[in-house]
Amino acid sequence: MSFIKDLESFAIGSRIKNLSDTLMKDMSRVYKELGIDFEPRWFTFFQLILQKKEIPVTQIATELNQTHPAVVQVINILEKKKLINTKKDKNDNRKRLVSLSSKGKSLAEELSPLWKDVHMATKEMLGESAPDFLEKVGKVENALQQKSMYQRTKEKINPRIINNLEFVEYEKKYLSDFQKLNEDWLNEYLEITDCDRIILSNPYNEIIKKEGHIFFIISEGKIIGTYSLQKINNEACELSKFTIKKEYRGWKFGERMLEHAIDKAKELRFESIILFTHPKLKEATLLYRKRGFEVIPEYPELTDKTGRCSLCMQLVINH
């Protein structure tokens, strides 16, 4: 216990979990010793149903911040014990309205003095230790509602990632990463065609050997995204297989990668970059347009092999 305390804000989750476990376990013991068939976690259910009279399952879940299967399971237990009644909502046949049975109501009445005792004991305990504890809990709850710990952590992690960005060229060891990145992206938005399968199964033969390039954007050893640049003719190259891992989206890695691709095309002395995209992929299309790509009707020598990406875009490079 003292150890977790020493970890301070380093392990705030575990610490608070311990506190709640202790409280719940103590309450459970009180009910058990008084010979009352009641679980501490039913308390909020009872209070809620008592207040709302009739309430559908999912609303219980949202009010109590629980998953709906958890609620369904408790509801089933309470129904088996005949403490609650449920019936279909006449206005919405999906909804199952939960209410206290007369047995449930009389149990609530029987428990009411005990609940008052618990309330008093809690208030006294807080009074002598930290009178504003609940106020502080509320503040923390609010802060987390404004911005979750997940988001806050990401905001710390991502700048670190951004400061350590690197571009590396394709190697054999990246084969499975390249495949996974592209498969995930295709599965998300479109469908994988035979044309994709050929390229993904052997990018070395299909891209590198044909004077093409594959790059990965990585940070601290973790792959964030990839793209390929393939030669069409001496003037133009095609940008494709352009994707950022789902969990890294929204942090402008796409912009960084596109810039790198343009630099690379410049370095390779191409005059323009061609790409195929799909109107469905709004974010991607916007990204290309912002950087100066313009929709063109088609490009000679380069028909859309997949037959799916109907939008052809071009960027003319200023050397």
Next chain:
Amino acid sequence: MSFIKDLESFAIGSRIKNLSDTLMKDMSRVYKELGIDFEPRWFTFFQLILQKKEIPVTQIATELNQTHPAVVQVINILEKKKLINTKKDKNDNRKRLVSLSSKGKSLAEELSPLWKDVHMATKEMLGESAPDFLEKVGKVENALQQKSMYQRTKEKINPRIINNLEFVEYEKKYLSDFQKLNEDWLNEYLEITDCDRIILSNPYNEIIKKEGHIFFIISEGKIIGTYSLQKINNEACELSKFTIKKEYRGWKFGERMLEHAIDKAKELRFESIILFTHPKLKEATLLYRKRGFEVIPEYPELTDKTGRCSLCMQLVINH
């Protein structure tokens, strides 16, 4: 969520549980998205083992305020993942010493910047919402360590019980209560003999019909304890089957019940009360002695039928 908040200190356990669930779930999401095979609840384990280098299983449990089977299970998972090593303690062959493997150490090192980010994010979150939150949590933890919520609640409940004490005489409906009370007590300290079984199986025939009495001390409908008074001869009666339910001990209900028994004996015009107890039952013996009972070698007409309670005590009644 707002509902639980509205319940205030009425549902402090549930509220804090929600908070910790939210925090843990968010952290879990961070690890998952970064593709790291690590669970939030392993964090305290890692920190602890990292600090102690080598530590036995039960010590982990006490330091982390967990049950030892929970620890064993996590240890087994981490061992399967080769993140920790375990070996027997040479000085104490029962102990299994847990330490981080080299893989575990390098994972800890890899995660260290992430943990720092989490720490920073937490500190910032607390800073902007409730800078003294952890201090308050500590105060509440201390208050609960001084006196648990269980104890505090009991201290509220019991005076209510004391103010509603009643004595009722045996009725058929109390048979099973009488049996259970006595069986529990006997199982706790001694062994149930055939003599006990006869009386408990039919207290009406064995006690009431033979000019004896059985009383129950109850409060708000709940039975707290029982005793019986049996006629030995015109001068003396025997007090036996004297027991208070385990969960109600330590609240002077025994004193109340003994006083009632003495009053009853007085009312029935007996000159003395005899009882058999056992030196093992220190609390009971002390209770009787305090009220004026004195050890006597034996009582004619009343041999110890069970052959087990070696201590005979007597109280001479002042009419």
Next chain:
DNA sequence: AAATATTATGTAAGTACTTACATAAATAAA
């Protein structure tokens, strides 16, 4: 009006515990 998406609920299977028990080693007591 038909097609699609969303909402409300339920179920099945898995995970992280818990309680209750068992066992062996070490320590204390008789």
Next chain:
DNA sequence: TTTATTTATGTAAGTACTTACATAATATTT
């Protein structure tokens, strides 16, 4: 020194969830 008690661990079974899926009713879009 034998016997009882305590300590350290493990295991098995149960509980309270979770995630992932399925289904039907309602709402929204085309």
